[in-house]
Amino acid sequence: MRTLALLWITLGLAACAATPTGPVTVQVLAINDFHGHLQPPPGGFRQPDPAQPGKSLSTPAGGIAHLATAVREAMAASPHSLFVAAGDLIGASPLISALAQDRPTVDLLSRIGLVASAVGNHEFDRGAAALLALQREAGFQWLAASTVDTRTGRTILPAYIVRRFDGIDVAFIGLTLAATPSIVAADGVAGLEFRDEAQTVNALVPELRAQGIEAIVLLIHEGGFPAQGPNDCPALSGPITQIVPKLDRAVDVVISGHTHRAYNCRIDDRLVTSADRYGTVLSKIRLTLDPRTRDITDAQADNVIVATERFAPAPRIAAAVAAYAEQVRPLAERPVGRLAAPLANETGSNGEMPAGRLIADAQLAATAAPAAGGAQIALMNPGGVRAALRPRADGMLTFGDLFAAQPFYNNLVTLTLSGAELQAVLERQWAGQPFPRVLQVSHGFSYRWDAAQPPGRRVVPDSLQLHGRTLRADEPLRITVNSFLAGGGDLFDAFKAGRDRRTGVMDIDALEAYVRNGAAPDDVPRLQRLN
Numbered sequence: 001m002r003t004l005a006l007l008w009i010t011l012g013l014a015a016c017a018a019t020p021t022g023p024v025t026v027q028v029l030a031i032n033d034f035h036g037h038l039q040p041p042p043g044g045f046r047q048p049d050p051a052q053p054g055k056s057l058s059t060p061a062g063g064i065a066h067l068a069t070a071v072r073e074a075m076a077a078s079p080h081s082l083f084v085a086a087g088d089l090i091g092a093s094p095l096i097s098a099l100a101q102d103r104p105t106v107d108l109l110s111r112i113g114l115v116a117s118a119v120g121n122h123e124f125d126r127g128a129a130a131l132l133a134l135q136r137e138a139g140f141q142w143l144a145a146s147t148v149d150t151r152t153g154r155t156i157l158p159a160y161i162v163r164r165f166d167g168i169d170v171a172f173i174g175l176t177l178a179a180t181p182s183i184v185a186a187d188g189v190a191g192l193e194f195r196d197e198a199q200t201v202n203a204l205v206p207e208l209r210a211q212g213i214e215a216i217v218l219l220i221h222e223g224g225f226p227a228q229g230p231n232d233c234p235a236l237s238g239p240i241t242q243i244v245p246k247l248d249r250a251v252d253v254v255i256s257g258h259t260h261r262a263y264n265c266r267i268d269d270r271l272v273t274s275a276d277r278y279g280t281v282l283s284k285i286r287l288t289l290d291p292r293t294r295d296i297t298d299a300q301a302d303n304v305i306v307a308t309e310r311f312a313p314a315p316r317i318a319a320a321v322a323a324y325a326e327q328v329r330p331l332a333e334r335p336v337g338r339l340a341a342p343l344a345n346e347t348g349s350n351g352e353m354p355a356g357r358l359i360a361d362a363q364l365a366a367t368a369a370p371a372a373g374g375a376q377i378a379l380m381n382p383g384g385v386r387a388a389l390r391p392r393a394d395g396m397l398t399f400g401d402l403f404a405a406q407p408f409y410n411n412l413v414t415l416t417l418s419g420a421e422l423q424a425v426l427e428r429q430w431a432g433q434p435f436p437r438v439l440q441v442s443h444g445f446s447y448r449w450d451a452a453q454p455p456g457r458r459v460v461p462d463s464l465q466l467h468g469r470t471l472r473a474d475e476p477l478r479i480t481v482n483s484f485l486a487g488g489g490d491l492f493d494a495f496k497a498g499r500d501r502r503t504g505v506m507d508i509d510a511l512e513a514y515v516r517n518g519a520a521p522d523d524v525p526r527l528q529r530l531n
């Protein structure tokens with residue numbers, strides 16, 4: 001009897017809830033590219049300084065205990081809320097998360113109420129099996145609508161989830177960029193196919209509509225590059241501007257990521273948001289649902305900076321972070337060596353970054369001896385320089401500092417290319433890339449490039465030099481790269497043709513040895529940009 005009475009009450013509530021009288025408001029909270037940043041990232045949230053063009057403003061922000069408070073406060077203010085993400089929650093993480101294969105991040109994102117996330121490219125850093133193992137521990141659902149296991153023909157994770165608010169279903173589709181295989185180490189994506197973004201979404205629309213679903217939100221790990229602050233959108237560029245217009249009109253809102261930027265845009269009359277990176281921004285999106293059409297009639301967003309001053313750390317989450325930090329403390333705080341001044345990982349106009357120069361030098365030093373590979377040149381992908389190298393007040397760099405800059409555990413590979421092949425590699429920095437990817441080069445190697453020339457013809461002929469000597473086209477050169485580049489990563493396919501390959505030490509070990517031996521960074525530009 002009692003069960004029956006409860007059932008009647010439940011049905012009664014459901015029936016009541018299914019016929020709301022007015023519009024239903026749903027709040028969607030979103031982050032992207034968290035990358036295991038359980039603690040506030042150094043540098044905080046950066047945005048262009050409106051007062052000083054070319055300069056940026058920095059706000060201390062992020063850290064999962066602060067994010068927890070921002071999420072909880074937002075949820076308390078809205079009866080229907082859902083916390084979602086657009087991928088790269090894990091991978092390229094600081095030691096606090098990376099040392100335990102990002103389990104601490106999965107644990108704490110689950111505890112602060114994350115419900116679903118698109119997979120990003122970095123979810124595949126350790127391969128699909130490792131991702132599926134983490135999924136089993138997670139309190140949230142990763143979505144991978146476009147990632148298909150080539151053996152079964154099925155997606156490796158669900159394509160979408162559906163949540164009901166006052167009787168109205170809202171679908172959240174999640175996927176990563178189609179170019180994921182070109183930016184992940186080859187063994188991480190073996191046996192997987194990454195399908196076209198818009199085609200994948202559009203193919204799901206009839207399936208969702210057949211279930212009576214009209215409200216559709218896309219979580220996509222692909223993004224754009226804004227020109228202004230986090231709540232603006234002039235001059236957004238990048239892949240997302242191409243993808244959104246191709247989406248079926250049934251898709252109402254797009255929550256994006258991957259470019260590590262914050263924006264609040266309308267593309268093709270649809271809301272398109274992104275929340276920077278590392279939990280420094282929380283997108284608060286307000287959906288208005290029409291109970292009659294069951295569709296989204298309005299969507300407005302506010303990108304809130306998760307300023308550490310404004311959002312006090314949630315005590316239990318802060319305690320958990322402290323406990324995880326304690327586990328890695330002996331390793332993270334181990335002093336390695338001194339550095340006179342910080343080395344930035346921001347790219348200058350010639351394409352070089354100070355931290356990138358040091359890392360390339362370290363990789364050359366680790367592989368120059370004949371027995372270690374006989375390298376003459378080292379080249380480092382700029383996207384792999386994940387943080388600036390910032391010494392402590394006493395000038396000391398710790399292992400944790402080095403790991404923040406080089407978190408991938410890639411082996412070094414020394415291989416042979418001809419001078420002509422090397423020049424072709426350098427042209428790939430601009431041709432075929434979604435944006436310029438200028439490789440960081442080691443001491444002694446130099447060349448000139450001309451920004452006025454079209455991509456594919458930018459390297460100035462006969463400008464490649466090694467210690468001042470011009471390199472010949474047919475000259476064999478021993479070149480060190482990390483295993484990601486050696487496998488053709490970042491569309492540098494030509495490295496796959498490298499001969500006499502020798503696998504060397506880990507990238508982080510090369511950097512540690514170099515810093516321990518008294519790394520001497522030099523400020524002399526190695527690349528000269530014309531125009």
Ligand SMILES: [Zn+2]
Nearest residue numbers: 088120121258
């Ligand atoms: Zn990404």
